[in-house]
Amino acid sequence: MEGIASNTHRVLTEEEGNRLKKQDETIVSDFKRLKLEAEAQKNWDLFYKRNDTRFFRDRHWTTREFELLVGIDGDTKKTLLEIGCGVGNFLFPLLEENANLYIYGCDFSPRAVEFVRGDPRFNGERMKVFVCDITEDRLEDNIPELVDVVSLIFVLSAIHPDKFQRALHSASAILKPGGVLVFRDYGLYDMAQLRFGRGNKIGDNFYVRQDGTRSYFFSVERLTNLVADAGFDVSSCHYVNRRTVNKKEGVDEPRVFVQGKFIKR
Structure with missing residues (x-):
């Protein structure tokens, strides 16, 4: 997942x-927008039903990318909450690499949470996972303490933009003062955004996939404004630019992510 850091978005050809202009020719109807929002949990549950635990690989890159997490295992216990834990691709590698880390994980999808609990690596003494809609539910009802770190890794993009602030305020509420929010998600003009055709656009930089799940593509400016309004100071925030290259299939495409580290005031 390593790439070139930049403070400016990539320039389109x-x-x-x-391609982006063509996306504006047919926008998702109001009826479909409301239906997608109402069925968001069901669509993610169906995603995990179809893909089981095979879709995402374990994220061993996270300790490289977020130096904060490299040193999280010390002489004292640290606590981390992963919002949108999926099937545990982030949680389990961290658990293996950090002996003094206790992890909370939550996800919108009940099926995903069950996959985590059923994984042979699940350790009830060192982790707790639960179902939660962070735009509606109180994290405090499942977590009896303030945590040191909250992670939002490819999660906020799946939430309707109208609810971004609610999600970030939930993250802030469960963090200790001076605690850290680590973030990575899809960036503006990522290849996934450029691939969407007519009929997939819901709103500005917000799209629906064929399976009904949705994705937003962040600019650095939008993200820094959002986190500032939610009570965070910006430690770092930038684009990560990479290329997906497959010479055999003639593929050479841009990947763009937004990565940040934010400190609770």
Whole structure:
């Protein structure tokens, strides 16, 4: 997942710009927008039903990317909450690499949480996972303490933009003062955004996939404004630019992510 850090978004080619313009020709109807929001949990549950635990690989890159997490295992216990834990691709590698880390994990999908609990690596003495809609539910009802770190890794993009602030305020509420929010998600003009066709666009930089799950593509400016309004100071926030290259299939495409580290005031 390593790439080139940048404070400015990538410049589109003329062809890419035309692709984005075509997306505006057919926008998702109001009826479909409301239906997608009402069925968001069901669509993510169906996603995990179809893909089981096979879709995402374990994220061993996280300790490389977030130096904060590299040193999290010390002489004292540390606590981390992963919002949107999925099937545990982030949780289990961290658990293996950090002996003094206690992990909480929550997810919108009951099926995903069951997959985590059923994993042979699950350790009830060192972790707790639960179902939670962070835009509606109180994290404090399942977590009896303030935590040192909260992670939002490819999670906020799946939430309707109108609810971004609620999600970030939930993250802030469960963090200790001076605690850290680590973030990575899809960045503006990522190849996944450029691939969407007409009929997939819900709103500005917000799209629906064929399976009904949704994705937002962040600019650095939008993200820094959101976290500032939610009570965080920006330690770092930038684009991570990579390329997906497959010479055999003739693929050479841009990947863009937004990565940040934010401190609770």
